[in-house]
Amino acid sequence: MARFELRLDADAVNALMAKAFPEADAAALGAVTALSPGRATLVRPFATHMLRPGRLVSGPTLMSMADSAAYALILAHIGEQLMAVTSQLTMNFLRGAKAGDITAEAELLHLGRRSAVCDVRLWTEAPDRLAAQAGVTYALPLS
């Protein structure tokens, strides 16, 4: 709802993410599939190594996805400044995440000079069956 302004489009953010994590399998990062002021959607294709026993997507996979989604959303609004670092991540696990592509919807709650705070919702089944919700805070480089 807040008034935010994009500095990068989805392609530019995806290129920046790939540059920031050169060693990562591109697929492992997920990609921005939708982007608007204050909001981004990312999708990470399913891979069997994401699973923990019980055939559910593991907690670390979901936390990593929440973190990347917040990072992508913040980059889209601050531009090419790779030095933003996560300072806090709070994850609520809401229900077991069944095997499948992971979607993350990230919303910017606040973008200040020193930090940015995002809300991230994650699911594999459907948006009305959330697997997890995260609050993610990034410390921003002082410019």
Add this chain to the structure above:
Amino acid sequence: MARFELRLDADAVNALMAKAFPEADAAALGAVTALSPGRATLVRPFATHMLRPGRLVSGPTLMSMADSAAYALILAHIGEQLMAVTSQLTMNFLRGAKAGDITAEAELLHLGRRSAVCDVRLWTEAPDRLAAQAGVTYALPLS
């Protein structure tokens, strides 16, 4: 977005809150002003004792409001079970809250048999100038 079902209307929730906190000044609790499946809006009228130095609404006032808003929203969905208790509250303070009535918008992220998780956004100026965001978890009575 999730499929939730209301068991109480706004008047019933307000009556239940007043019953749960008989000693509280009714105004101090705030009142449900809008209610739909999965969502509630509460408003607490401004009072000078809410302020801390700098004429900003104090952190404890905002945390208390976040907690009441989550409680009201959960009661609306589980009905008259006063035994729900807060197990976790994570508050992100986003900007100073200028003196004014406090609005809280609470959204139900998950309602399980044992716990409920809510997202709460708070402001005094305007919804696109959030003062704070909270994640609130309640433990539910085993029925």
Add this chain to the structure above:
Amino acid sequence: MARFELRLDADAVNALMAKAFPEADAAALGAVTALSPGRATLVRPFATHMLRPGRLVSGPTLMSMADSAAYALILAHIGEQLMAVTSQLTMNFLRGAKAGDITAEAELLHLGRRSAVCDVRLWTEAPDRLAAQAGVTYALPLS
């Protein structure tokens, strides 16, 4: 365990807190009763207005105490800079807090140039019967 250095003693911190919150009832703030590098203990005398139904100390009272304890501990290490503001507070409610004086033990986990992070444990009965635990982050004034 970390190497921290005090800049103020307990009396100086208590005087600073009273100055920061001139309108507050002195007793309501609690007082630093022990202080060493990286650690502070505060005690707030019991008062009936702290109770919620069930004769337990209310959540907002405990959250407010956690916040003050972190603030006092940080002031003791950064000196007379009243501009530190809470940016995040995560509270785990562990058991009902029976009526009684509230003790808070705050530990400094990190003191950086831009922020400080504290762990706070709270109880009314005994230190091995914690009522709550909080993680509190303060944003520090850039000096």
Add this chain to the structure above:
Amino acid sequence: MARFELRLDADAVNALMAKAFPEADAAALGAVTALSPGRATLVRPFATHMLRPGRLVSGPTLMSMADSAAYALILAHIGEQLMAVTSQLTMNFLRGAKAGDITAEAELLHLGRRSAVCDVRLWTEAPDRLAAQAGVTYALPLS
């Protein structure tokens, strides 16, 4: 400080962890190296895949370690009940974690019938240079 009672020793916990995550590289899980009522220390040997650009241990690696440490500590106190699941994890990133073995010290704050709450401190350099601190809540199987 609380009065907790161990049901398993370190070897039994390590065996149980290996059984719970049969597909994981044993080293990736880390091992309990010290265990006493209410406290456990785990160490995970360094591996290059833990690093992110800048030669710092990645956030997901640290979050995963915090989660395993809490799980191991809880198992040690509840015995062979593999169904405990993480319900909440709050991670404070305090400083960059230099390449090295990761040590996690987990402390049990509360063990109830329905949930357990742990505090976890993580470092690679030295215990007085914490890389991160986590609060981890597990939901326990109703027995």
